[in-house]
Amino acid sequence: MAGARKPVVEVRRSQRRRRTVSAYRDGERVVVLIPDQFSRAEETEWVDRMLARLAAREGRPVRTDAELLQRAARLINLYLAEHGPAAVPASVRWVTNQNGRWGSCTPADRTIRISHRLQDMPDWVIDYVLLHELAHLIVPSHNASFWSLVCRYPKAERARGYLEGVASVAGVPLTD
Ligand SMILES: [Zn+2]
Numbered sequence: 001m002a003g004a005r006k007p008v009v010e011v012r013r014s015q016r017r018r019r020t021v022s023a024y025r026d027g028e029r030v031v032v033l034i035p036d037q038f039s040r041a042e043e044t045e046w047v048d049r050m051l052a053r054l055a056a057r058e059g060r061p062v063r064t065d066a067e068l069l070q071r072a073a074r075l076i077n078l079y080l081a082e083h084g085p086a087a088v089p090a091s092v093r094w095v096t097n098q099n100g101r102w103g104s105c106t107p108a109d110r111t112i113r114i115s116h117r118l119q120d121m122p123d124w125v126i127d128y129v130l131l132h133e134l135a136h137l138i139v140p141s142h143n144a145s146f147w148s149l150v151c152r153y154p155k156a157e158r159a160r161g162y163l164e165g166v167a168s169v170a171g172v173p174l175t176d
Helices: 040-058 065-079 081-087 123-138 144-150 156-170
Strands: 008-014 022-026 029-035 091-095 103-106 111-115
Touching: 008 040, 022 040, 029 040, 040 065, 065 081, 065 091, 065 123, 081 123, 103 123, 111 123, 123 144, 123 156
Parallel strands: 008 029, 091 111
Antiparallel strands: 022 029, 103 111
């Protein structure tokens, strides 16, 4: 399922384009054509939107940072709502340098990083790792109150088993 990974994106700006944006797949890359006048913010927004559209058309999930943030918002709402802003991260990103970890959280600057190794995994496993890291914003250590937050997620145990299985097959001691 390598195709579910976030693809390499090449953005091409065109002076002839006014408002229209289009995207197509070119081998491993996705080319996104945008009007030259677009700001950086518009570029980011449209790249995410076009990747989602392309993925929907191709019938597979899209894994962008924006999607990750939406996912976090939904999980906070479902499981950590009473903590309010304490559960809200400053940023959530996919990263490729998480050796030995599925995810990590820095409570000091409220940033969360999720390993790209999860990109091909089912949604409910990604949700578990993300909720785990969000819970660290509230409780930094793995104590009883931390686990009581994480275990609100009905598939927490199942997801932990899934990840342990993947780690043992891969022969790497991956932790959370
Ligand atoms: Zn942890």
